[in-house]
Amino acid sequence: MAATVETRPPGLRAARGRAPENARRRRRGLAAWGFALPFTLLFAVFMLVPVASSLYMAFTDMRGADLKTPFAVNFVGLDNFAAALTDPKFLQAAGNTLYFVGVAMPLTLAIALLLAALLNSGLVWFRSVFRVGFYAPVVTSIVAVAVVWRFLLQPDFGLVNSLLGVIGVEGPRWLTDPTWAMPALIVMATWRNVGFSMVILLAGLQGIPRDLYEASALDGAGAVRTFRSVTVPLLRPTLLFCAVITGIGYLQFFEEPFVMTQGGPLGATNSVAYEIFNQFGFGNYGLSAAMSYILFVAIVILSFLQFRLLRPKS
Amino acid sequence: MTTTSLPVASTGATPPGEAPRPDRRRRLTPRAIVLNVALLVGLVASFGPLLWMLVSSVKPEGEIRQFPPTLLPEQWTTANYTELFASLDFPRFFLNSVVVALAVTVGAVLFSAMVGYALAKIDFPGRRLLFALVMATLMVPGMVTFVPLFVLVANLDLINTYAALILPFLAAPFGVFLMRQFMLDVPDELLDAARVDGAGEFRTFFRIVLPQAKPALATLGILTFLGSWNNFLWPLVAVQSADMYTLPVALALYSTGQNTVQYGLLVAGATVIVLPILVVFLFLQRHIVQGVATTGIK
Numbered sequence: 001m002a003a004t005v006e007t008r009p010p011g012l013r014a015a016r017g018r019a020p021e022n023a024r025r026r027r028r029g030l031a032a033w034g035f036a037l038p039f040t041l042l043f044a045v046f047m048l049v050p051v052a053s054s055l056y057m058a059f060t061d062m063r064g065a066d067l068k069t070p071f072a073v074n075f076v077g078l079d080n081f082a083a084a085l086t087d088p089k090f091l092q093a094a095g096n097t098l099y100f101v102g103v104a105m106p107l108t109l110a111i112a113l114l115l116a117a118l119l120n121s122g123l124v125w126f127r128s129v130f131r132v133g134f135y136a137p138v139v140t141s142i143v144a145v146a147v148v149w150r151f152l153l154q155p156d157f158g159l160v161n162s163l164l165g166v167i168g169v170e171g172p173r174w175l176t177d178p179t180w181a182m183p184a185l186i187v188m189a190t191w192r193n194v195g196f197s198m199v200i201l202l203a204g205l206q207g208i209p210r211d212l213y214e215a216s217a218l219d220g221a222g223a224v225r226t227f228r229s230v231t232v233p234l235l236r237p238t239l240l241f242c243a244v245i246t247g248i249g250y251l252q253f254f255e256e257p258f259v260m261t262q263g264g265p266l267g268a269t270n271s272v273a274y275e276i277f278n279q280f281g282f283g284n285y286g287l288s289a290a291m292s293y294i295l296f297v298a299i300v301i302l303s304f305l306q307f308r309l310l311r312p313k314s
Numbered sequence: 315m316t317t318t319s320l321p322v323a324s325t326g327a328t329p330p331g332e333a334p335r336p337d338r339r340r341r342l343t344p345r346a347i348v349l350n351v352a353l354l355v356g357l358v359a360s361f362g363p364l365l366w367m368l369v370s371s372v373k374p375e376g377e378i379r380q381f382p383p384t385l386l387p388e389q390w391t392t393a394n395y396t397e398l399f400a401s402l403d404f405p406r407f408f409l410n411s412v413v414v415a416l417a418v419t420v421g422a423v424l425f426s427a428m429v430g431y432a433l434a435k436i437d438f439p440g441r442r443l444l445f446a447l448v449m450a451t452l453m454v455p456g457m458v459t460f461v462p463l464f465v466l467v468a469n470l471d472l473i474n475t476y477a478a479l480i481l482p483f484l485a486a487p488f489g490v491f492l493m494r495q496f497m498l499d500v501p502d503e504l505l506d507a508a509r510v511d512g513a514g515e516f517r518t519f520f521r522i523v524l525p526q527a528k529p530a531l532a533t534l535g536i537l538t539f540l541g542s543w544n545n546f547l548w549p550l551v552a553v554q555s556a557d558m559y560t561l562p563v564a565l566a567l568y569s570t571g572q573n574t575v576q577y578g579l580l581v582a583g584a585t586v587i588v589l590p591i592l593v594v595f596l597f598l599q600r601h602i603v604q605g606v607a608t609t610g611i612k
Binding site: 027028029031032033034035036038039040042043045046047048049050051053054057062067068070115118119121123124125128129130131132133134135136137139140141142143144145147148149150151152157159162191194195196199200202203248252254255258259262273276277280285288289292293295296299300303 | 343345346349350352353356357359360361363364366367370378379381382383425426428429431432433436437438439440441444447448451453454455456457458459460461462463464465466468469481482484485487490514515516519540543544546547551561562565566569570577580581583584585587588591592595596599600602603606607608
């Protein structure tokens with residue numbers, strides 16, 4: 001500071017003004033780091049370190065026995081990735097996960113959009129009752145509702161098959177039938193998650209200016225035409241958000257098979273996330289970390305594709 | 315809701331708190347009837363499983379399996395809850411869940427608000443890097459980090475501790491993002507006025523900024539509490555002794571272990587997890603639904 005003052009004698013007054021200014025800036029910078037410090041420390045330890053070390057672990061042969069000596073392990077290059085991608089169990093789990101996401105995500109979004117459009121139509125009598133009822137499953141613990149659904153889907157006296165029996169349909173043995181176990185999980189996941197997208201889409205619908213609909217009606221467009229050429233284009237960013245969030249969640253589905261099927265029958269509901277967890281349980285940390293990375297790449301790719309598909313067309 | 319600011323028309327039959335749309339009166343047209351009946355069927359499908367759970371938890375084992383199910387138990391029983399809380403260690407699991415969820419909520423909301431404020435309103439060295447790192451980790455799911463996190467926590471000798479269940483969730487990138495977005499809208503004039511009055515940075519934050527941020531704090535608090543209460547994977551991994559189980563971990567392990575066919579017991583266990591959240595949700599539903607909707611739109 002003193003040097004600055006000496007080299008510019010004529011600007012003495014300005015420099016005196018700057019010195020407290022600099023001190024204040026420094027004080028504010030310190031205060032800012034004071035605010036940021038608790039988060040930054042925890043973030044560095046419990047987020048940045050694990051993210052970095054998962055990349056490290058994926059390329060080593062680390063096992064459960066190395067838990068306390070994580071640096072005394074061998075680098076194995078891409079072996080873990082090769083092992084994962086040639087393991088029939090992992091490939092089956094990957095197929096199951098794609099099946100789950102590929103069916104459950106469009107189904108969830110379609111039902112959510114339908115419900116949101118109906119609730120927004122102005123013909124509904126008790127809108128807030130419906131909104132609460134459809135949203136309620138979203139706040140529930142997946143583990144808890146998976147236990148409940150396991151009983152509802154019980155083949156002999158469960159509520160679902162009993163109801164099907166009333167209309168003369170003999171329901172399948174849902175969770176123990178390799179064909180029907182995955183559809184059962186998809187129905188349950190859709191049931192639980194529809195409300196989330198519905199609420200967001202409803203808010204999006206309410207943000208569409210009413211005069212666009214009036215203009216569309218003046219042009220003689222019917223309800224379906226209006227929906228396709230006014231509602232859907234304007235709702236694109238909202239749909240994109242719902243698709244990305246739902247897709248990321250579904251790609252990691254884990255609790256449902258853990259509680260309802262243990263991945264069975266015959267591996268029909270084993271998911272990538274569940275396989276990662278199992279390999280971790282077997283002590284294959286390196287392999288498990290490599291599988292996590294494959295899942296993460298899948299999440300990034302899915303999000304990217306959705307951005308391409310649903311971005312606003314200009 | 316966008317409609318709440320409109321003048322309330324004098325239609326008597328509006329549900330409480332819901333502003334009617336002045337331009338569209340509630341009419342008994344055939345279309346409206348079909349639509350509402352269809353939605354009602356959907357509502358039964360949506361809320362039915364939860365209702366079945368609540369009612370079954372106070373029924374004896376045989377009645378749970380009856381068809382058609384009775385809407386009210388023919389024979390009320392508290393045996394399921396008695397077993398849950400007397401024979402099994404559910405009071406302890408409940409306590410664990412409450413302690414963890416409260417600590418995570420208070421800590422994550424406070425730390426997120428602090429760093430969100432700094433990122434939004436103070437120009438400090440390292441600000442851009444910190445924000446970039448937060449944004450980069452926003453999408454990293456727990457499924458990707460739980461193995462190295464376990465190794466880290468094991469080496470810190472924190473397995474089977476509350477610290478293991480709480481600390482990793484205090485650094486929540488989503489919370490920081492949400493808070494920063496909100497803090498950007500806090501007027502600079504307000505902060506300048508506080509500084510002119512001689513308030514220090516910390517005083518300004520706690521006296522001026524935090525009260526302004528109440529809606530965002532509430533939204534983040536509710537979402538954080540829900541996430542922590544329902545969290546499963548990490549507590550399953552980080553805790554191995556039964557006295558540290560949280561409710562979802564305990565229920566999942568009992569339901570896949572030797573109690574797998576005790577319907578009444580397990581349904582009561584599910585109710586213990588879901589009911590407190592459901593009650594809170596019904597009281598705060600307007601707030602929760604709007605909070606979710608606005609964070610989604612932003």
